[in-house]
Amino acid sequence: MTDVSDRDTRLDDDHPTARNYDRATVEAVGKLTEALETLEVARGHLYQFHRMTGTTDFAVGEAVDLLREAGHDDLADRIARELVGRNVLPGRWTFQVVEDFDDTYYQPFRAFERQARELTGGERHLLEAELKRERRSRGVAGHEATPDEQVR
Template structure:
C-alpha cells in the first residue's frame, strides 16, 4: 500500500482537494499523455527517416550498377544524409523537443500533482473507475488485491 491508497488499497483523494482541482489535474495529465503520444510519433519520424536514409545507400549503389551514375551521384549529393530542417538531423529534433518542451511539461505535471493532490496521480481516473465499476462483480474489482 502506498500513500496514494486507503486501507483497502484504493486510490483516494486528500480531504482538502475539491472536484474542480481533480478535474483540472485530470486534464493536465490527459494533455501530458497526448504529448507522450506525440513524442512517440516524433521517435517514429526519427526512425523512419533514418531507415529511409540508410536505404538510400542501396539505391545509390543500384543506380550506379545499372549505369545511371549521374542519378546515383544526384541522390547521394542532394538527399543522402541531408538535414531534415536547417542544421538538424532527426536525432537533434528529438533532443530539442525533449529538452525544450517534453521534460518541462512532465516536471510541471508532476509538481502540480504533488502540490495540489498530495502526490496522488490519476485521481480523476481512479474516481471514474469507482463510479463505473459494478461492485461485487469479480471482473470489476477496485484493486488487483481484491481480484478473486
C-alpha cells in the same frame, strides 16, 4: 444495467480518494495529466518519425548503390551528394529535432505536471480512480477494485 446501489463507492487501496481535495483542483490536475498523456503519444510519433527518416536515408543509400550497379552513375552521384545524409530541417537531422523537443517542451511539461500533482498529494490519476469507484459494479467479475480482490 447495474443498479446504482450495486456501485462500489468504497476506496481502493491503490488510490487515495479525490474526495480529499477540492473538485476543481482534481479536475485541473486531471486535465493537465490528460494533456501529458496526449503529448506522450505525440512524442512517440516524433520518435517514430526519427526512426523512419533514418531508415529512409539508409534505403536511399542502398538505392544509390543499385543505381550505380545498373550503370546510372550520374543520377547515383547526384542523389548521393544531395539527398543521402541531408538535413530534414535547416541544420538539423531528426535526432537534433528530438533532442530540442525533449529539452524545450517535453521535460518542462513533465515538470509542470509533476508540480501540479503536488496539489493532490502527488498522486497520479485521481480523477480516473474516482471514475473507477463510481462506475465499477461491486461483486461482479471483471469489476474488482484491485488485482487482489476476488469475485466469486
